[in-house]
Amino acid sequence: MLHQTPGLIDTVRARFAHVDSCPFQGPRIFFENAGGALTLNSVVETSARFAAIPDNQGRDNPASHALVDIISRAKADLAVFMNAPSGQFFVGESGTELLFRMIRTACLNAPKGAKVIGSSIEHPASRSAARRWAGLAGLDYVNVPHNDATGLVTAADYSAHMTPDVAVATILHASPVTGMGMDVAEISRAIRAVSPDCFIIVDGIQHAAHGQLDIDSYEVDGYAISPYKVFSRHGYGIAWISDRLTALPHDQLIDAPADGWEFGTRDTGAYATMSDVVAYFDWLGGQVSDAPDQRTRIEAAGQAIHAYETHLTNAMINGVGNLPGLRDMDHVAILAGEDNPAREGLVSIVVRDMPSADVVSRLNAQGIRTHTRKADHYSGNVLNPLGLSDCIRISLCHYNTEHEVAQLLTALKDMNPRDTQPPAQKF
Numbered sequence: 001m002l003h004q005t006p007g008l009i010d011t012v013r014a015r016f017a018h019v020d021s022c023p024f025q026g027p028r029i030f031f032e033n034a035g036g037a038l039t040l041n042s043v044v045e046t047s048a049r050f051a052a053i054p055d056n057q058g059r060d061n062p063a064s065h066a067l068v069d070i071i072s073r074a075k076a077d078l079a080v081f082m083n084a085p086s087g088q089f090f091v092g093e094s095g096t097e098l099l100f101r102m103i104r105t106a107c108l109n110a111p112k113g114a115k116v117i118g119s120s121i122e123h124p125a126s127r128s129a130a131r132r133w134a135g136l137a138g139l140d141y142v143n144v145p146h147n148d149a150t151g152l153v154t155a156a157d158y159s160a161h162m163t164p165d166v167a168v169a170t171i172l173h174a175s176p177v178t179g180m181g182m183d184v185a186e187i188s189r190a191i192r193a194v195s196p197d198c199f200i201i202v203d204g205i206q207h208a209a210h211g212q213l214d215i216d217s218y219e220v221d222g223y224a225i226s227p228y229k230v231f232s233r234h235g236y237g238i239a240w241i242s243d244r245l246t247a248l249p250h251d252q253l254i255d256a257p258a259d260g261w262e263f264g265t266r267d268t269g270a271y272a273t274m275s276d277v278v279a280y281f282d283w284l285g286g287q288v289s290d291a292p293d294q295r296t297r298i299e300a301a302g303q304a305i306h307a308y309e310t311h312l313t314n315a316m317i318n319g320v321g322n323l324p325g326l327r328d329m330d331h332v333a334i335l336a337g338e339d340n341p342a343r344e345g346l347v348s349i350v351v352r353d354m355p356s357a358d359v360v361s362r363l364n365a366q367g368i369r370t371h372t373r374k375a376d377h378y379s380g381n382v383l384n385p386l387g388l389s390d391c392i393r394i395s396l397c398h399y400n401t402e403h404e405v406a407q408l409l410t411a412l413k414d415m416n417p418r419d420t421q422p423p424a425q426k427f
Contacts, residue, residue: 002305008287017039017041034229038231043232057268070272078278080294082214095224101250107133110167110168114166115166117142117144123175127381129170130168142166148385149337152336162194162195166194174207180343181211184220212303222242235267305397306344323410329413330352335347348392356373357390360392368407370392370393379391
C-alpha cells in the first residue's frame with residue numbers, strides 16, 4: 001500500500017494544492033473530497049497557461065493547430081485511462097449536464113411504450129434526467145429499490161425488475177451519500193441478459209477518484225465524470241459514449257458532422273488538464289509497480305489507491321492506536337454498516353442528540369473539513385428511508401493520512417455526551 005513505501009505519501013501530498021491548509025481558513029484537514037477533490041499542482045499551472053492563449057481550434061495558424069493536437073492527445077489519454085478502445089470522449093458544462101444529454105438522447109430515440117430502468121440509490125443527476133425524459137418520451141420509468149442497510153443496489157436487484165422492453169438503463173457507480181461502489185459490469189450483464197440492445201448510461205462521478213475505470217469491461221453506452229472530483233478543476237464535465245449512442249439522432253447544429261456532440265468552442269485547457277490527471281495516475285502506478293506500459297501502471301495506481309483508502313476507512317471505523325474507532329463510540333452510528341467491502345473512501349455517520357450541521361461546525365472549528373448531507377433533493381432518497389434528516393459525510397482520498405484520521409477520531413470522541421442514554425441507532 002502507499003503508506004508502506006517510505007516517503008511516498010509525502011511525495012503524493014506535495015503534488016496537490018492546499019493539501020493541508022485552506023487559503024481562507026488556514027491549517028485544515030480535508031475530509032470533503034466527495035464534494036470536490038484537491039487539485040493537482042500541474043492542473044493549476046496548465047489552467048493558467050491555457051487561460052492566456054487567445055486562439056481557438058479549427059483555424060489555420062500554428063497556435064490553432066497546436067490546440068487541436070493537445071485535444072487529440074487528451075482524448076487518447078482518456079481512452080487509456082478509462083480503457084475505452086472505441087467510442088468517443090467529449091466535454092460539456094458538467095457531469096450532471098452530460099448525464100442529462102446522454103439520457104435524453106437515449107430516451108427520445110427509444111420505442112414508444114418502452115421502459116427506462118434506474119435505481120433509488122442514484123444521485124439525482126441521473127435519476128432526475130431518467131424520470132423527466134421517460135415522461136416526455138412516453139416511456140414507463142421502473143425504479144429498482146436499493147438496500148437501505150448496505151447502501152447498495154445489485155445485479156440481482158435489477159434482474160428482479162427487468163423486462164425485454166427496457167430500452168434505457170441508468171447505473172450509479174458509487175454513492176456520494178453511502179460511499180458504496182456498485183458492480184457496474186455485473187449490473188450491466190444482468191440488464192443485457194434480458195434486453196440486449198438496451199442503452200446503458202453510468203454516473204461515474206463519485207467513483208472516478210477512488211479506483212479503476214474500465215469501460216471496455218462494463219459493456220455500457222455512456223459514462224460521465226466530473227473532473228473536479230478527480231484532481232482537476234471546476235467548470236466542465238467529461239463524457240464517453242459508445243459508437244451506437246454516438247450515431248443516434250441528437251442535439252447538434254444544422255449540417256454539422258453527424259458524430260459531433262460538443263456545442264461551441266470548448267476550452268482546450270479543460271482537455272489539457274485531463275492529460276495532467278492521467279499523467280499523475282501513470283506516475284503513481286510507476287511508484288507502486290514495475291508495470292511496463294501506461295495502462296497497466298494506471299491499473300496499479302487504481303489498485304493502490306483503493307487499498308490505501310480502504311486502510312484509512314478501516315482505521316476510521318476500527319480505531320487508530322489507543323483511539324477507539326467510530327464503531328466503538330456509543331454516540332456514533334455509521335450508515336450502510338461497519339463492515340461493508342463496497343465502501344470507497346467515504347464514511348457517513350450521525351452523532352446522537354446532535355444535529356449534523358452542529359457536528360460539522362465543531363469539526364470545522366478544529367480545522368477538520370467535513371460536510372452535512374440533508375434529506376433534500378440530493379440525499380433524501382438515502383436518508384428518508386433511514387428516518388434521518390441529515391448525516392455527516394467524511395470523505396477522503398489517497399493523499400489523506402492515518403494521522404489525520406486520528407485527529408478526526410479524537411474530535412468525535414470528545415463529542416460524547418457521556419450520559420446514560422442508549423447507544424446511537426445503528427444503520
